[in-house]
Amino acid sequence: METQQPLELSRHLTAADRLVKAGSSGLHKRPRLFEDFIRSVLFACGFLSIFTTTAIVLVLGSEALRFFTRLGFLNTEQQITAALTPEDTTIHLNGTGSPLKAGDLIQINEEIMRVAQAPDPLTLIVERAVEGTTAVEHPNGAPVYLGERVSVLEFVTGPRWQPQAAEFGVLPLVSATLITSLIAMLIAGPIGLAVAIYLSEYASARLRATIKPILELLAGIPTVVYGYFALTFMTPLLRALLNREVEIVGTYNMASAGLVMGIMIIPTISSISEDALSAVPRSLREAAYGLGATRLETAVKVLLPAALSGILAAFILGISRAVGETMIVAIASGAGPNLTANPFEAAETMTGHIARISTGDLSFNSIDYNSIFAIGLTLFVITLALNVLSNWIRSRFREAYA
Amino acid sequence: MTDASLSSYDVERRFVDEAAAARVLKRRNRWAGIWGRIFLAADLIAIVALVLVFGTIINQVFGLVVVKYAVDPASLSSKPLAELSESELGAILLEKVPRARLRVLVRDNLLGKTIDPARFGTETMGQLAAGKTVDPEIAPKKFSDLSEAELVKLLSDNLDTGQLYSAIQRDVVKPDYILSWRFLESIFNRAAIEQEAQRKAPDGTLEWHSWIDWQFVVRELTSDPSTTGLRMALTGSLLIILLTILIALPLGVGAAIYLEEYATKSRLNALIETNIRNLAGVPSIIYGMLGLAVFVRLLGDTAGITSGRAFGVTDSNGRTILSASLTMALLILPVVIINAQEAIRAVAPSIREASYGVGATKWQTVWRQVLPAAVPGIMTGLILSISRAVGETAPLIVVGGLTFVTLDPNSIFSKFTVVPIQVYSWTAEPRPEFKNVAAAAIIVLLIVLLALNATAIIIRGRVSKRLRG
Numbered sequence: 008m009e010t011q012q013p014l015e016l017s018r019h020l021t022a023a024d025r026l027v028k029a030g031s032s033g034l035h036k037r038p039r040l041f042e043d044f045i046r047s048v049l050f051a052c053g054f055l056s057i058f059t060t061t062a063i064v065l066v067l068g069s070e071a072l073r074f075f076t077r078l079g080f081l082n083t084e085q086q087i088t089a090a091l092t093p094e095d096t097t098i099h100l101n102g103t104g105s106p107l108k109a110g111d112l113i114q115i116n117e118e119i120m121r122v123a124q125a126p127d128p129l130t131l132i133v134e135r136a137v138e139g140t141t142a143v144e145h146p147n148g149a150p151v152y153l154g155e156r157v158s159v160l161e162f163v164t165g166p167r168w169q170p171q172a173a174e175f176g177v178l179p180l181v182s183a184t185l186i187t188s189l190i191a192m193l194i195a196g197p198i199g200l201a202v203a204i205y206l207s208e209y210a211s212a213r214l215r216a217t218i219k220p221i222l223e224l225l226a227g228i229p230t231v232v233y234g235y236f237a238l239t240f241m242t243p244l245l246r247a248l249l250n251r252e253v254e255i256v257g258t259y260n261m262a263s264a265g266l267v268m269g270i271m272i273i274p275t276i277s278s279i280s281e282d283a284l285s286a287v288p289r290s291l292r293e294a295a296y297g298l299g300a301t302r303l304e305t306a307v308k309v310l311l312p313a314a315l316s317g318i319l320a321a322f323i324l325g326i327s328r329a330v331g332e333t334m335i336v337a338i339a340s341g342a343g344p345n346l347t348a349n350p351f352e353a354a355e356t357m358t359g360h361i362a363r364i365s366t367g368d369l370s371f372n373s374i375d376y377n378s379i380f381a382i383g384l385t386l387f388v389i390t391l392a393l394n395v396l397s398n399w400i401r402s403r404f405r406e407a408y409a
Numbered sequence: 410m411t412d413a414s415l416s417s418y419d420v421e422r423r424f425v426d427e428a429a430a431a432r433v434l435k436r437r438n439r440w441a442g443i444w445g446r447i448f449l450a451a452d453l454i455a456i457v458a459l460v461l462v463f464g465t466i467i468n469q470v471f472g473l474v475v476v477k478y479a480v481d482p483a484s485l486s487s488k489p490l491a492e493l494s495e496s497e498l499g500a501i502l503l504e505k506v507p508r509a510r511l512r513v514l515v516r517d518n519l520l521g522k523t524i525d526p527a528r529f530g531t532e533t534m535g536q537l538a539a540g541k542t543v544d545p546e547i548a549p550k551k552f553s554d555l556s557e558a559e560l561v562k563l564l565s566d567n568l569d570t571g572q573l574y575s576a577i578q579r580d581v582v583k584p585d586y587i588l589s590w591r592f593l594e595s596i597f598n599r600a601a602i603e604q605e606a607q608r609k610a611p612d613g614t615l616e617w618h619s620w621i622d623w624q625f626v627v628r629e630l631t632s633d634p635s636t637t638g639l640r641m642a643l644t645g646s647l648l649i650i651l652l653t654i655l656i657a658l659p660l661g662v663g664a665a666i667y668l669e670e671y672a673t674k675s676r677l678n679a680l681i682e683t684n685i686r687n688l689a690g691v692p693s694i695i696y697g698m699l700g701l702a703v704f705v706r707l708l709g710d711t712a713g714i715t716s717g718r719a720f721g722v723t724d725s726n727g728r729t730i731l732s733a734s735l736t737m738a739l740l741i742l743p744v745v746i747i748n749a750q751e752a753i754r755a756v757a758p759s760i761r762e763a764s765y766g767v768g769a770t771k772w773q774t775v776w777r778q779v780l781p782a783a784v785p786g787i788m789t790g791l792i793l794s795i796s797r798a799v800g801e802t803a804p805l806i807v808v809g810g811l812t813f814v815t816l817d818p819n820s821i822f823s824k825f826t827v828v829p830i831q832v833y834s835w836t837a838e839p840r841p842e843f844k845n846v847a848a849a850a851i852i853v854l855l856i857v858l859l860a861l862n863a864t865a866i867i868i869r870g871r872v873s874k875r876l877r878g
Contacts, residue, residue: 039770041772042770042771042772045772046667046671048663049663049664049666049667049671050667050671051663052659052660052661052663052664052667053663053664053667053668053672053678053681054681055660055664055742056664056681056684056685056688056742056743056746057680057681057684059684059688059699059739059742060684060687060688062699062703063691063695063696063699066698066699066702066703067695067698067699070702197451198451198454198455201447201448201450201451201452202448202451202452202455204448205445205448205449205451205452206452209445209448209449218452218455218456221455221456221459222455224459225455225458225459227796227858227862228462228800228855229799229800229801229802229829229854229858230800230802231800231802231829231832231833231836231851232462232466232800232832232851232854232855233462234833234836235465235466235832235836235844235847235848235851236461236462236465236466238836239465239469239836239844240461240462240465270455270458270462273455273458274455277455301437301438301440301441302441302445303437303440303441303444303445304437304441324690327690330692331691331692331693331694331695332692333692333693333694333802333803334802334803334829334833337803337833338833338836338837358692358694358803361694361698361807362694362803362806362807365697365701365806365807365809366806366812371706371710379698380698380702383694383695383698386692386694386695387691387692387695390690390691390692390695391687391690391691394686394687394690394691395687398683398686398687
């Protein structure tokens with residue numbers, strides 16, 4: 008072996024010598040095209056996430072925009088009293104229905120016209136064939152429709168959601184969402200936090216090993232099963248408990264949906280809170296015990312404040328989950344928008360409404376199709392704000408344990 | 410002052426009343442114990458809730474029913490129907506089922522529901538039923554000319570006892586579950602139930618029934634709770650999940666590899682990371698709406714890609730299995746990425762450094778060293794995401810999952826339904842027997858989830874054992 012090595016070394020030296028003699032730079036990096044290709048492919052995969060977010064915002068935004076700019080025409084109960092040629096710009100009405108004024112867009116048969124003047128209640132001077140329609144003849148007695156757009160103000164503050172009656176106020180849906188989420192957090196918040204404190208402070212290792220799988224089971228149950236549970240167990244229970252003399256609790260009500268949503272969210276809150284509590288350094292815990300604090304005092308006066316950012320983040324995440332939850336409310340909470348503060352009435356939430364509309368016949372340019380995107384945009388904005396807030400709280404208020 | 414005098418002074422001042430001190434301590438400890446029990450009660454509430462959920466389902470799945478048979482199964486044969494052979498079952502079909510219905514059975518089971526009826530008059534059975542067992546005497550005949558005996562022969566040659574049994578159930582016995590009760594009521598309230606059964610349905614039979622059985626799983630969807638089944642929904646779920654994995658796994662792992670191995674600390678990459686975390690928190694119904702607008706409308710009805718129009722499929726719109734899978738892939742992608750990132754991060758740096766040390770390129774390191782080591786974590790994350798996807802209803806409803814699908818989905822361009830959507834639609838039905846059927850479907854769903862999670866645990870254990878040893 009001793010004799011072989013020098014031979015091989017000399018062979019290498021000769022090769023290097025040859026390279027040097029040839030005048031090339033010697034050792035240089037081979038271009039690895041495959042590596043660059045792979046890198047681009049992988050970057051594209053990562054970039055897909057931005058694409059998804061952009062797509063969500065674009066889609067929701069553009070369809071919602073279409074919702075707000077779309078012209079819907081309502082029958083004014085007015086009819087024209089004389090036949091119109093394509094050139095006429097004066098229209099006579101029979102004056103029975105809603106009055107029209109300058110600037111209104113009206114539609115007769117297929118043609119859309121803009122009212123230039125309305126000198127008296129029975130006469131209109133119009134501009135023919137606007138909005139891309141063509142001027143045609145209209146027979147005597149043709150009904151006149153008034154064009155209206157849904158304004159953002161009406162959308163946000165209107166108290167009724169009845170698309171057939173051209174009422175597009177999203178308040179009933181938002182209020183139902185808020186009420187069910189509130190009920191859910193009233194259940195999940197205290198219980199989730201209590202479970203987290205118990206698991207991190209009081210429980211023995213064996214108990215912890217028993218309870219944690221149960222919580223994971225609860226978290227793994229599909230929401231449609233929870234919806235079934237709400238309808239077949241929680242609602243009859245509430246009705247049996249509360250419907251003594253008078254029917255307080257309806258067959259569909261927000262309370263049972265809210266309660267079951269709370270049960271569903273308990274694992275979310277408890278797991279994140281428990282992580283936050285465990286992340287508090289042992290030194291704080293042991294210092295508290297060393298001073299003679301009881302377990303309760305340690306948990307409440309030392310650990311909770313230290314883990315506050317994580318616990319707040321858990322709560323906000325829980326609210327976000329409750330707001331975005333669909334199936335439980337779709338099954339148990341009712342099928343009609345209803346602006347009410349009574350949790351025992353039936354009311355439809357934003358998500359339940361979107362689901363219900365999608366199960367019916369949905370043609371792509373109808374007002375229903377556009378409206379679900381407007382509602383979806385509202386929902387997306389709310390949950391995004393909650394999630395961003397939760398992340399911000401976690402990063403901003405994280406205690407620095409030096 | 411010396412230390413001793415200071416401490417004795419303090420002690421005298423503070424603990425002048427030892428009894429009071431002891432009382433305060435006892436009270437603090439007692440409160441700690443009380444609140445400890447309250448916190449324990451919170452855990453018990455969670456456990457009780459879990460028990461109640463499962464209990465409600467079980468309660469609805471078993472119970473007494475009043476069933477009316479068109480033909481009492483006991484009258485068909487002296488042995489229980491489930492134990493008969495194919496020829497015996499065939500004999501019952503021959504005796505009881507009219508010819509027209511036998512033709513429908515042969516067509517649906519052997520020839521395909523969508524077969525062009527014009528072929529019945531022109532082609533022989535040997536050609537129509539190519540690939541199936543056709544008796545040589547029957548092969549040259551035309552479908553329209555077959556006698557009842559020959560139709561039954563075709564059925565008993567090609568279907569197994571299970572399928573023949575369910576055909577008899579559906580067409581001869583025709584069980585109709587008129588009334589149903591829940592499990593606990595059936596046990597504790599038996600006498601009252603018997604009275605009610607007598608009163609409301611005197612000519613029916615009162616017997617124990619389990620709404621979930623193998624027949625329920627393989628039967629097709631009908632509008633009657635006595636005869637409906639889960640087959641369409643199960644195949645739909647299965648196809649969608651497979652396609653979702655095919656799409657989401659490469660994309661998700663690719664993104665995770667990029668973020669962990671290749672990405673520098675630039676603002677774009679930080680943006681990508683924040684993006685992924687935010688996307689993980691978006692409600693699932695928003696993904697459904699994204700799928701509706703992009704995959705169903707844009708790529709489907711307009712561009713024809715997901716509806717298959719560009720590939721020659723003419724009878725579908727954009728609401729296909731392909732659109733559904735793309736939507737679900739986007740839904741689980743953030744979670745897959747986050748899990749894969751953590752799995753890759755957990756791989757010991759020494760492995761990477763050793764690989765670089767022997768001269769491997771970055772991709773060689775990733776592909777041959779890092780990824781295999783991260784596979785258990787990635788698989789676990791994937792299976793957890795799949796568990797979530799199996800139970801998802803809302804996005805699939807919005808993308809166009811139907812509640813009544815008549816044909817088995819057989820291509821990625823088929824209309825679809827999934828098990829959770831069936832549960833939803835059955836729960837919303839007014840007829841109370843549908844609640845029992847929904848509970849049976851829920852049990853099937855939970856069994857699938859259990860199997861998935863068990864697979865995750867097994868895979869994780871086995872792969873890590875292989876890597877370790």
